[in-house]
Amino acid sequence: QKKSQHALPPGPPSISYLGNIFWFIPTFSSLTPALRRLHTKYGPIVTLHVDSTTPAIFIMNGKLAHRTLVRMGQAFAFRPPPLGTFRSISANHHTINLSSYNPQWQLLRHNISTFLASTASSFSSDAIRQSLDMLVKQLSHQAANNNNIVVPSEYIQFALFQFFTYLCFGEMLDAELLKDLRKVQLGMLGLAVKLSVFNLSPKFLMLMFLPRLWKLLSFRKRQEELIVPIVMAHRKSCNENNNNRSHNSYLDSLLALKTKESGRRLTDEEIVNLCSEFINAATETTSTALEWIMANLVKHEVIREKLCDSTRQFTKNGDQYVEVENLKHIPYLKAVILEGLRRHPPAHFLLPHTLDKDIILDGFAIPKGAVVNCAVAEIGRDKTVWKDPLSFMPERFMINGNDGMHMIVEKIKMMPFGAGRRACPGEGVAMSVLEYFIANLVTKFRWKRVEGEKIDMTELPGLVVSMKHPLRACIVCRTH
Numbered sequence: 330q331k332k333s334q335h336a337l338p339p340g341p342p343s344i345s346y347l348g349n350i351f352w353f354i355p356t357f358s359s360l361t362p363a364l365r366r367l368h369t370k371y372g373p374i375v376t377l378h379v380d381s382t383t384p385a386i387f388i389m390n391g392k393l394a395h396r397t398l399v400r401m402g403q404a405f406a407f408r409p410p411p412l413g414t415f416r417s418i419s420a421n422h423h424t425i426n427l428s429s430y431n432p433q434w435q436l437l438r439h440n441i442s443t444f445l446a447s448t449a450s451s452f453s454s455d456a457i458r459q460s461l462d463m464l465v466k467q468l469s470h471q472a473a474n475n476n477n478i479v480v481p482s483e484y485i486q487f488a489l490f491q492f493f494t495y496l497c498f499g500e501m502l503d504a505e506l507l508k509d510l511r512k513v514q515l516g517m518l519g520l521a522v523k524l525s526v527f528n529l530s531p532k533f534l535m536l537m538f539l540p541r542l543w544k545l546l547s548f549r550k551r552q553e554e555l556i557v558p559i560v561m562a563h564r565k566s567c568n569e570n571n572n573n574r575s576h577n578s579y580l581d582s583l584l585a586l587k588t589k590e591s592g593r594r595l596t597d598e599e600i601v602n603l604c605s606e607f608i609n610a611a612t613e614t615t616s617t618a619l620e621w622i623m624a625n626l627v628k629h630e631v632i633r634e635k636l637c638d639s640t641r642q643f644t645k646n647g648d649q650y651v652e653v654e655n656l657k658h659i660p661y662l663k664a665v666i667l668e669g670l671r672r673h674p675p676a677h678f679l680l681p682h683t684l685d686k687d688i689i690l691d692g693f694a695i696p697k698g699a700v701v702n703c704a705v706a707e708i709g710r711d712k713t714v715w716k717d718p719l720s721f722m723p724e725r726f727m728i729n730g731n732d733g734m735h736m737i738v739e740k741i742k743m744m745p746f747g748a749g750r751r752a753c754p755g756e757g758v759a760m761s762v763l764e765y766f767i768a769n770l771v772t773k774f775r776w777k778r779v780e781g782e783k784i785d786m787t788e789l790p791g792l793v794v795s796m797k798h799p800l801r802a803c804i805v806c807r808t809h
C-alpha cells in the first residue's frame with residue numbers, strides 16, 4: 330500500500346504555518362474537553378496541527394492504543410526532542426523519559442528495570458515503615474490539634490518523597506536536606522513542564538518561556554549542590570570496594586554503568602538528571618494516586634469497611650502493621666487500587682511518543698516525526714468498555730473473591746502506566762507502595778467524612794492530575 334492512498338487521521342481544519350491554534354491553543358485544562366468533542370465528531374483517532382510541521386495525533390480508544398503501543402510497539406517507541414525550557418535542563422536528553430529509542434535509552438531503561446525488579450521483590454520494610462510512621466505521626470498530630478480533622482495531601486507527598494529518595498540514594502537523608510531537595514525538585518518540575526512536556530506548544534510560544542530559564546538554572550545549580558556530594562560519597566565508597574558493592578540504591582546502579590559506545594562512566598551531571606527523574610516520576614504520581622484512593626475510601630463507607638475487614642486479619646496482636654509480605658494475600662486491596670488508577674489515573678496522557686518512519690495505523694497515515702499520544706483517562710472511563718465507568722467499584726476487578734485471571738483481563742482495558750516498550754518501569758514498585766500505605770492507613774485509623782462536608786472530586790488539570798480541593802477527612806486512631 331502506498332502512503333499517498335492514506336490520509337492523516339481526521340481533525341479540525343488548520344491554516345498553514347499556524348496550525349489550528351486560532352481554533353485551539355492547548356492548555357492542560359482545555360485539552361481533555363477538546364479531545365472529547367473531537368472524539369464525538371471524528372472518531373477515536375484525531376489529528377491536531379499545533380504548528381505547520383508537526384501533526385499531533387491522539388488515540389482515545391483502548392484497543393487501538395494497545396495495538397499502537399504493544400503490537401506496533403517498536404515503531405512508536407521513539408520520543409520527540411524536548412521543547413522549550415525542558416530542553417535547556419535536559420542535558421543532552423540524558424534521562425530515560427527524554428531519550429529517544431536508542432542504545433542510551435536501552436542501557437538506562439534496562440538498568441532502572443533491573444534495579445526496580447530487585448527492589449519490588451525485596452522491599453526494604455524498615456525504610457517504608459519509617460516513612461509510614463512519619464506520616465502516621467503527622468496525621469495524629471494534626472488530628473489532635475484540629476478536632477480530628479486532617480488534610481493529608483502534603484504529608485502523603487513528603488512521606489513518599491522520603492521513601493523514594495531512600496530508594497534512590499540508599500540512605501535516609503537528614504530532614505533539612507530532604508526539605509531543601511523537595512523544594513528544588515518541585516520548583517524545577519513546576520517551571521519545566523507546562524505543555525512543552527506533551528510537545529504541544531507552538532514553537533513560537535516557546536519565547537514566552539525564556540524568563541523562566543533563569544529561575545530554572547538557579548534551581549538546577551542548587552540541585553547539583555545538594556545531590557553531587559551524595560554522588561561523590563557513593564563513588565568513593567564504590568571505588569574503595571573495587572565496584573564489588575551490591576547495588577543497594579539506584580545511585581549505586583548508575584555509578585556502575587558504562588555507556589555502550591565508549592565504555593565511559595556517567596558524569597555527575599547525567600547522574601543528577603537521572604536521580605532527579607527517578608524521584609519526581611515516582612513521588613508525584615504515587616502520592617497523587619494515594620490521595621485519590623484515600624478520598625474514595627473516605628467517600629464510600631461500605632468499600633472502606635470491606636477493605637478494613639480484609640486487611641485487619643493480617644495485623645498481629647498488639648502490632649498494628651500489615652507487613653509487606655502479607656500484601657499479596659489481600660486481593661480486595663489490589664482491586665481498590667486498580668479501580669483508583671482506572672477512575673483517577675495520575676497521568677491523563679502518556680509522555681509524547683513519535684516514530685522514525687511513516688506508518689499506516691487503522692487505515693490512516695501517521696507520518697515520521699508526528700507526536701503521538703493516548704488519552705489514558707478517557708480510555709479508563711470509556712462507557713463502551715466499562716459498566717457505569719464514573720462509579721468507584723473495586724468489585725469489577727474481583728470474581729468470586731479472588732484476583733486471578735479476571736483482574737488481569739480487566740487491567741488490560743486500561744493503561745494508567747502506559748503499555749509496551751515505553752510503559753512505566755515503576756509499576757511494580759508503585760503498586761507495592763500503594764498497597765502498603767493504604768492497608769496500613771485504614772488499619773491504623775478509622776476514616777470518615779467531616780460532618781456536613783462532601784468529598785469534592787474535582788480534578789486539577791496538570792501533568793499529574795491531582796485533587797483540586799485536597800482531601801479533608803476525620804480520623805480516629807484505632808485502639809490496640
Ligand code: HEM
Pocket residue numbers: 425426427438441445606607610611612614615618674675676678679680681745746747748750751752753754755756758759
Ligand atoms: C502510580 C504511580 C505511577 C504512574 C501512574 C506512572 C505512570 C507513568 C506513565 C503513564 C508513563 C509514560 C508511559 C509512556 O510514555 O508510554 C511513565 C513513564 C515513566 N515512569 Fe512512571 N508512573 C508511576 C510510578 C513510577 C515510579 C515509582 C517510577 C520509578 C521509581 C517511575 C518511573 C518512570 C520512568 C523512568 C518513565 C519513563 C519510561 C520511558 O520513557 O521509557 N514511575 N510512568
